[in-house]
Structure formats: C-alpha cells, structure tokens
Amino acid sequence: xxxxxxxxxxxxxxxxxxxxxxxxxxxxxxxxxxxxxxxxxxxxxxxxxxxxxxxxxxxxxxxxxxxxxxxxxxxxxxxxxxxxxxxxxxxxxxxxxxxxxxxxxxxxxxxxxxxxxxxxxxxxxxxxxxxxxxxxxxxxxxxxxxxxxxxxxxxxxxxxxxxxxxxxxxxxxxxxxxxxxxxxxxxxxxxxxxxxxxxxxxxxxxxxxxxxxxxxxxxxxxxxxxxxxxxxxxxxxxxxxxxxxxxxxxxxxxxxxxxxxxxxxxxxxxxxxxxxxxxxxxxxxxxxxxxxxxxxxxxxxxxxxxxxxxxxxxxxxxxxxxxxxxxxxxxxx
Amino acid sequence: xxxxxxxxxxxxxxxxxxxxxxxxxxxxxxxxxxxxxxxxxxxxxxxxxxxxxxxxxxxxxxxxxxxxxxxxxxxxxxxxxxxxxxxxxxxxxxxxxxxxxxxxxxxxxxxxxxxxxxxxxxxxxxxxxxxxxxxxxxxxxxxxxxxxxxxxxxxxxxxxxxxxxxxxxxxxxxxxxxxxxxxxxxxxxxxxxxxxxxxxxxxxxxxxxxxxxxxxxxxxxxxxxxxxxxxxxxxxxxxxxxxxxxxxxxxxxxxxxxxxxxxxxxxxxxxxxxxxxxxxxxxxxxxxxxxxxxxxxxxxxxxxxxxxxxxxxxxxxxxxxxxxxxxxxxxxx
Numbered sequence: 001x002x003x004x005x006x007x008x009x010x011x012x013x014x015x016x017x018x019x020x021x022x023x024x025x026x027x028x029x030x031x032x033x034x035x036x037x038x039x040x041x042x043x044x045x046x047x048x049x050x051x052x053x054x055x056x057x058x059x060x061x062x063x064x065x066x067x068x069x070x071x072x073x074x075x076x077x078x079x080x081x082x083x084x085x086x087x088x089x090x091x092x093x094x095x096x097x098x099x100x101x102x103x104x105x106x107x108x109x110x111x112x113x114x115x116x117x118x119x120x121x122x123x124x125x126x127x128x129x130x131x132x133x134x135x136x137x138x139x140x141x142x143x144x145x146x147x148x149x150x151x152x153x154x155x156x157x158x159x160x161x162x163x164x165x166x167x168x169x170x171x172x173x174x175x176x177x178x179x180x181x182x183x184x185x186x187x188x189x190x191x192x193x194x195x196x197x198x199x200x201x202x203x204x205x206x207x208x209x210x211x212x213x214x215x216x217x218x219x220x221x222x223x224x225x226x227x228x229x230x231x232x233x234x235x236x237x238x239x240x241x242x243x244x245x246x247x248x249x250x251x252x253x254x255x256x257x258x259x260x261x262x263x264x265x266x267x268x269x270x271x272x273x274x275x276x277x278x279x280x281x282x283x284x285x286x287x288x289x290x291x292x293x294x295x296x297x298x299x300x301x302x303x304x305x306x307x308x309x310x311x312x313x314x315x316x317x318x319x320x321x322x323x324x325x326x327x328x329x330x331x332x333x
Numbered sequence: 334x335x336x337x338x339x340x341x342x343x344x345x346x347x348x349x350x351x352x353x354x355x356x357x358x359x360x361x362x363x364x365x366x367x368x369x370x371x372x373x374x375x376x377x378x379x380x381x382x383x384x385x386x387x388x389x390x391x392x393x394x395x396x397x398x399x400x401x402x403x404x405x406x407x408x409x410x411x412x413x414x415x416x417x418x419x420x421x422x423x424x425x426x427x428x429x430x431x432x433x434x435x436x437x438x439x440x441x442x443x444x445x446x447x448x449x450x451x452x453x454x455x456x457x458x459x460x461x462x463x464x465x466x467x468x469x470x471x472x473x474x475x476x477x478x479x480x481x482x483x484x485x486x487x488x489x490x491x492x493x494x495x496x497x498x499x500x501x502x503x504x505x506x507x508x509x510x511x512x513x514x515x516x517x518x519x520x521x522x523x524x525x526x527x528x529x530x531x532x533x534x535x536x537x538x539x540x541x542x543x544x545x546x547x548x549x550x551x552x553x554x555x556x557x558x559x560x561x562x563x564x565x566x567x568x569x570x571x572x573x574x575x576x577x578x579x580x581x582x583x584x585x586x587x588x589x590x591x592x593x594x595x596x597x598x599x600x601x602x603x604x605x606x607x608x609x610x611x612x613x614x615x616x617x618x619x620x621x622x623x624x625x626x627x628x629x630x631x632x633x634x635x636x637x638x639x640x641x642x643x644x645x646x647x648x649x650x651x652x653x654x655x656x657x658x659x660x661x662x663x664x665x666x
Contacts, residue, residue, distance in 0.1 A: 133558040133590050194530050195523040197562045225466040225569035225612045229530045232555075233562035257466050260611075274604060278593075279558045 002094045002119050002184040005031065007056035008046065008067040010038040011079055019044040021096060022067025024182045028157045028172075032184070034061045039078055044068065053086050063119070065181055066095040073098025075107075084110045094119035096177030121180040122188050124200070131198035131237050133279060138208030141330055142240040143218040143289065144272045146262045148227060148255045150248040151291040151319075152218035153179055158323035159244075159330070160215040166327070169212040173204050175234065179217045189219055190230055197230065201237025213330065216240070222271055223263045224254055235272065239279045242286045242330050243272055245313075249303055250294040265311055286329040288315040335427045335452050335517040338364065340389035341379065341400040343371040344412055352377040354429060355400025357515045361490045361505075365517070367394045372411055377401065386419050396452070398514055399428040406431025408440075417443045427452035429510030454513040455521050457533070464531035464570050466612060471541030474663055475573040476551040476622065477605045479595045481560060481588045483581040484624035484652075485551035486512055491656035492577075492663070493548040499660065502545040506537050508567065512550045522552055523563055530563065534570025546663065549573070555604055556596045557587055568605065572612045575619045575663055576605055578646075582636055583627040598644060619662040621648040 008022040016023065026033045026046050035051035038044065046067075051059065064086045075083075075097065083093055083101075087110040095101050101118040102108060111118050141159070143152035156172055157179075163170035172179070174186025187204045189197060205214040216238050220227030245268050254260035263271075269285050276283040288307055292300035300317060308315040314325045341355040349356065359366045359379050368384035371377065379400075384392065397419045408416075408430065416426055416434075420443040428434050434451040435441060444451050474492070476485035489505055490512075496503035505512070507519025520537045522530060538547040549571050553560030578601050587593035596604075602618050609616040621640055625633035633650060641648040647658045 131559040133593055190526075190528040192527050193523075194525050194527060194563045194566070195560065197527050198559055222565075222608070223611050226464040226531055227528065228569050228608075228611075229562035229564075229566035230527045231562075232565040233527070236558035236561050260466055263611075271607060275555070275561075278556050278561075278596075 002181070003062035003092055004184050005034045005061055006063050006065040007034055007051060007053070007061040007091070008036045008048065009064050009082070010036055010042050010044045010046070011066070011068045011070065012039045012041050013044040013068040013070070015043045018068045018070060019046065020069060021065070021178050021181050022046055024178050025065065025067065028161070028182050034059045039082070053082070053089050053091070057089055057091070061091065063092040063094050066093070066097060069097070075099055075101070075104055080104065080106055083107055087111050087114050087116045090114065090116065092117040092119065094121060094181060096121045096181055098122070121177045122191055124188055124192050126203065128187070128192060128196040128200035128203050130195060131202050136202070136205070136207045136239060137210055138212045138214065139241045140205055140214040140216060140238055141242040141244065142216045142234055142238045143244045143246050144231065144235070144268065145218060145221045145246040146223065146265065146268050147221050147248065147251055148224050150246045150251070151289060152246045155244055155246055155289040155318055155323070155326070156215040156217050157182070158318035159326050162323045162327045163213065163215070168331070169209055171212070171214055173214050173216045175201070175204070175217045175219050189233070190227070194229070197233030198237030201234055205238060218246070222275070223268070225257065225260070232275065235275050236279045240276055240283055241280060242284055242333060243276060244326060245269060245272070245285060245288045246291070247288065248291040265307065269311070284333055285313065286333060287313050287326040289326060290315060290317050292317040292320055335514070336395035336425055337517050338367045338394055339396050339398040340367055340384060340386070340394040340424070341369045341381065342397050342415065343369055343375050343377045343379070344399070344401045344403065345372045345374050346377040346401040346403070348376045351401050351403060352379065353402060354398070354511050354514050355379055357511050358398065358400065361494070361515050367392045370415070372415070386415070386422050386424070390422055390424070394424065396425040396427050399426070399430060402430065408432055408434070408437055413437065413439055416440055420444050420447050420449045423447065423449065425450040425452065427454060427514060429454045429514055431455070454510045455524055457521055457525050459536065461520070461525060461529040461533035461536050463528060464535050469535070469538070469540045469572060470543060471545040471547065472574045473538055473547040473549060473571055474575040474577065475549045475567055475571045476577045476579050477564065477568070477601065478551060478554045478579040479556065479598065479601050480554050480581065480584055481557055483579045483584070484622060485579045488577055488579055488622040488651055488656070488659070489548040489550050490515070491651035492659050495656045495660045496546065496548070501664070502542055504545070504547055506547050506549045508534070508537070508550045508552050522566065523560070527562070530566035531570030534567055538571060551579070555608070556601070558590065558593070565608065568609050569612045573609055573616055574613060575617055575666060576609060577659060578602060578605070578618060578621045579624070580621065581624040598640065602644070617666055618646065619666060620646050620659040622659060623648060623650050625650040625653055
C-alpha cells in the first residue's frame with residue numbers, strides 16, 4: 001500500500017507520451033495528484049501545479065511517484081539527486097520502472113537513514129497462496145481483450161468511476177504497474193510465480209458485500225501467445241460474474257507478434273465465456289468496449305453501431321462516449 | 334543439466350509411494366540409475382543394487398539424486414550427514430524438494446569446498462525470454478489433461494520410449510521437477526515468472542529436424558482453476574502439432590478442488606484445440622490416454638472401447654497396453 005497523496009515526478013520526459021503513468025494518476029485519481037515536478041528540459045506538462053519537493057510536502061504529499069517511463073527504465077544520476085533529496089525530506093518513493101529503486105545503493109542508503117520506503121511496484125511483496133476456487137461473496141467484472149493494450153485498464157477505470165458517481169459499491173483492482181501506481185495498491189500479476197498467479201487474483205478480489213463490484217484490470221489476451229497464461233489466471237482466479245470484451249479495430253496484427261492476426265469479437269466471446277464458466281457457471285458477457293482513437297467520430301459511431309447489432313451487446317468507446325451504458329449492462333445482471 | 338548416471342538416495346522413505354522420483358528414474362532412464370542408497374529403516378526398495386557412496390562412485394555415479402519426497406520437503410540432520418559426505422567424495426547433488434539444498438549452510442559450504450554443484454530443480458536457473466510465437470522447425474506433441482495428475486508425464490515418457498525403440502527421432506521435454514530429475518534437464522515451469530512462461534516453453538522446444546518430435550510434459554489442466562495459466566503457456570508456447578487428451582475416469586472432483594467436477598473429454602478436446610490453433614493452425618488431437626489403474630482389466634478394456642468409439646480417436650492406457658497405438662497416430666499426421 002503506497003501512501004497518498006503523491007507528488008508526480010516527471011524527470012526529463014521528452015514529451016507527454018513518456019508521462020503515461022503520471023497522466024493516469026491525474027486522470028483517474030486526481031485527489032492523489034498534489035502537483036508535478038520536472039527537471040530542466042522536461043517536455044511533459046500535466047497542467048498540475050509545478051512544485052519543489054519542499055512545496056509538495058507542505059501541500060501534504062507523502063510519496064514521490066516516478067510518473068514517467070524512459071527507454072530502458074533507467075534511473076539517471078540527475079534523477080537520483082532529486083530522489084535522494086526527496087527521501088531526506090521525508091518522502092517515500094514509488095516506481096514501476098524496469099530498473100528497481102532497491103538496486104540503487106544511494107537510494108537504499110538514504111531510505112534506511114531517513115526511515116522511508118522504496119516501492120518497486122513491479123515486484124510482488126506478498127507470498128500469494130495457491131488458488132482454491134472457493135466461491136467468494138460480492139461480484140466481479142473482468143475486461144478481456146482481443147489483444148494486449150486495447151484499453152482494458154481504461155475500461156475498468158472508466159466503469160469504476162461511473163459506478164462511484166452513481167453511488168454503487170465498486171473497487172478498481174489493479175493487476176499491472178500503472179494501475180498499482182494510480183490506486184496505490186494491487187498485484188503485479190506478470191511478475192508473480194506461475195503456480196501462484198490465480199491465487200494472487202483471488203487474494204486481490206476477496207469476499208465482499210453482495211452488491212459490491214470488483215472491477216478487475218485485465219492483462220494480455222487469451223489469444224496472445226506470449227501472455228495468455230496470465231490472462232487465463234485472471235479468468236479463473238477472478239471468478240468473474242461479468243466479462244467486458246475489449247477491442248481496437250485498426251490493429252493489423254497482435255501486439256509484438258507480426259503474422260498473428262487478431263481474433264474476432266465472436267471468437268473472444270466464445271473462448272472467454274467457455275473458460276470463465278469453469279470458475280463461475282453464471283458468468284455473462286455484458287458489453288463491448290472499443291478503443292476508437294484511430295477512427296473519426298463518424299467512423300467510430302458507425303463501427304460501434306455495427307458491432308452492437310452484430311453481437312447483440314452494448315458497444316461503446318468509454319473514452320469517447322462514456323462508460324455509462326457498460327455500467328447499465330453490469331447493473332442489469 | 335545434471336551429470337549422469339545417478340546414485341538414487343532413498344533416505345528413510347517409509348514406503349514405495351514416497352519414492353516416486355526414484356521409481357520414475359529407474360523405470361524411464363534405467364541407464365541413469367546405477368544403484369540405490371537408503372538410511373537405516375528405509376522402507377522403499379527399487380530392486381537396484383544397494384550401494385555405499387563409495388561403491389556408487391566406483392560404479393561411475395556422478396550425481397546423488399534425492400529420490401524421495403517426504404512430508405514438507407524437509408532435509409533432516411540424518412540426511413544431511415550423507416549428503417555432506419557425498420559432496421566430500423565428489424558427487425553433485427540434485428533435489429526437487431520444496432526446501433532447497435542451497436538454503437542449507439552445511440551443504441553449500443561442502444559443495445564450495447569440494448567444487449561440486451547443488452541442483453535445486455524447482456528453481457529456474459535460466460533467464461527465459463518472452464515468447465515470440467515464431468514458427469519453429471520440427472514437430473511437437475503435448476499431453477493435456479482433464480485434471481492434474483492424470484498421467485500426462487507418464488504418457489509423454491511412454492510414447493517417447495516407443496519412438497526411441499522404433500528409431501524415430503524424439504525427445505521427452507520435462508516441465509516439472511520429477512521429469513527434470515528423470516532426464517537431467519528441463520524447465521520447472523510452475524516456478525517461472527508469469528511473463529516468461531510461454532517463452533520458457535519455446536526455449537525448451539527449439540528448432541529441430543523436420544522429422545523430430547518433442548514430447549512435451551504437460552502441467553495442470555485448462556480446467557483446473559489453480560494452475561490453468563501454466564497449462565495455457567504450454568499450449569501456446571509449445572506450438573503443438575499434436576495433442577493427446579489424458580483422463581482418469583474414476584476421479585470424483587478436480588484434484589484439490591472439491592465441488593469442481595471434471596470436464597468431459599469432448600469439452601477438453603474442443604477447448605484445447607481452439608486454444609492451440611492460435612499458435613499452430615494445423616494442430617490435431619490424435620489420441621486419448623486413459624489412466625485405468627482404478628479399473629479392473631475388463632472394466633478398462635470396455636471403458637477404452639467406449640471412449641474410442643465415442644471420440645473417434647485411439648484410446649489406450651499406455652501403462653496397461655503400451656503406447657504403440659498413440660505413436661501410430663502421431664506418425665500418421
């Protein structure tokens with residue numbers, strides 16, 4: 001559990017693309033984002049108040065979050081200077097970078113000296129159990145995709161936000177480093193030992209109120225040969241009551257796998273529901289979330305109408321048109 | 334890679350059930366099993382020559398293999414005495430126990446002093462890559478089960494043995510600790526980090542001669558909610574050309590999961606082939622392997638005939654009736 005709120009560290013990010021984590025926090029947990037701090041030459045601006053470390057502390061920040069992903073996940077000397085100073089001043093630090101904070105001697109020493117915590121959210125900190133499959137109380141929704149990176153996290157976060165606005169009981173359950181940094185907790189599923197993957201998902205989504213929904217962040221795809229095992233653990237460990245199908249219609253091949261074409265939404269529906277029924281015979285596919293960012297508004301509207309008619313399920317782009325209709329569908333089961 | 338041949342350490346195993354690993358080595362790689370060594374009160378006897386450590390060395394043994402699984406995977410003081418002496422004499426030691434050799438200070442010290450190697454086969458020693466899905470040369474066969482522990486390893490080993498006898502090119506590819514100890518190499522798949530599972534299977538089954546078969550040891554089951562992610566990685570990373578369905582007809586529920594009934598062979602066939610086609614569109618289900626140990630001979634013959642007629646595929650118990658017909662089926666595709 002990472003202490004909130006955060007000061008968002010943008011480093012020397014060349015542009016906004018590099019600041020994906022910080023943008024996620026600003027957009028989805030604005031209360032967690034007290035301000036931003038960049039280095040000389042930083043090309044990213046979240047529109048938050050630019051603060052010194054001292055100003056961040058005064059504003060109440062508890063943790064300095066590395067909000068950027070640089071090439072190679074490298075922690076430079078210029079970064080380290082700021083990070084060590086932050087630890088001295090009393091910040092914890094949280095990072096999803098490939099290179100770990102805990103492998104940097106200066107940071108470890110400063111954290112020890114000042115009694116602060118280094119959070120490497122890529123690394124599991126819990127000894128997860130083997131999954132039992134025992135039915136849990138409360139309800140769970142899982143986003144599954146035709147491919148990786150088609151908007152599964154976005155969909156779950158957008159639906160969770162609508163549910164909060166409507167006064168429904170829901171929790172976004174993060175399974176990747178960006179999601180964990182956004183919410184301050186979760187399971188870095190792709191770094192869990194194989195035998196404990198499904199158990200980690202059970203751990204993440206425990207018994208809850210009968211009318212509470214866990215909105216589980218999906219990972220990978222049942223059709224992506226590199227990561228399908230991780231997705232399978234979510235389908236079985238998550239014990240979902242509802243599945244949302246996620247798709248990006250302009251993708252020419254599976255991400256990182258030239259020569260592998262994407263499955264149809266029908267194939268995803270049939271495969272996902274068959275597998276999900278093993279852990280929950282009552283599971284239903286309730287809606288479709290399409291990432292239409294590469295389509296014009298007209299193209300998007302017409303594509304969504306075609307999918308909705310063909311599949312007999314609400315089909316929306318939650319970014320363009322809101323997640324309300326997906327939540328309606330969830331609420332109806 | 335563990336140096337062969339082995340002297341098999343039976344410790345104080347109360348009975349033969351506890352000596353599963355040693356039995357596997359004796360049955361499947363008899364050339365690797367130079368002899369056996371037990372402690373006072375050992376109730377297991379493999380029928381191999383009982384040897385002292387010194388006699389084992391004279392007979393050519395290179396590695397002392399822990400051939401027993403005791404409750405909790407504990408390495409006792411009495412065991413340690415023998416193991417330290419073995420290292421002093423020049424043996425490597427290999428173990429699949431839950432408690433690791435490398436965590437025992439005395440063993441580590443003795444191995445260092447005498448330049449010997451401790452093999453904990455539960456622990457991956459390779460930084461496996463992310464799977465690429467790129468088509469590999471050679472052919473691959475994967476055993477998939479309706480449940481865990483239904484005879485998948487046995488089936489692959491039995492088929493591999495028949496193939497060797499027939500002069501076919503084949504390699505048994507171990508994915509669990511017993512298989513790794515039997516053959517001296519493999520991937521401990523259930524201990525691999527989630528993101529690298531499918532890549533580990535690709536690594537295990539590289540390019541090969543066009544007429545060479547990798548006989549891949551299966552793990553878990555697509556229908557076992559605790560371990561299905563591991564199975565999925567085998568289905569996609571293994572890129573199988575042929576699938577063998579494995580089943581144990583008297584099992585009342587999924588292993589370790591009361592309340593979860595086993596899928597039908599039809600459900601396994603349909604789910605496995607659908608998923609396997611993602612990595613290899615030409616994959617075929619070629620046969621069925623039934624573990625009939627809890628049936629009488631008459632019951633077994635009649636059950637196999639019924640399954641064969643119903644499924645339209647050769648159905649055999651390789652232990653009772655040999656794996657020849659399964660190899661015929663493999664050879665025909």
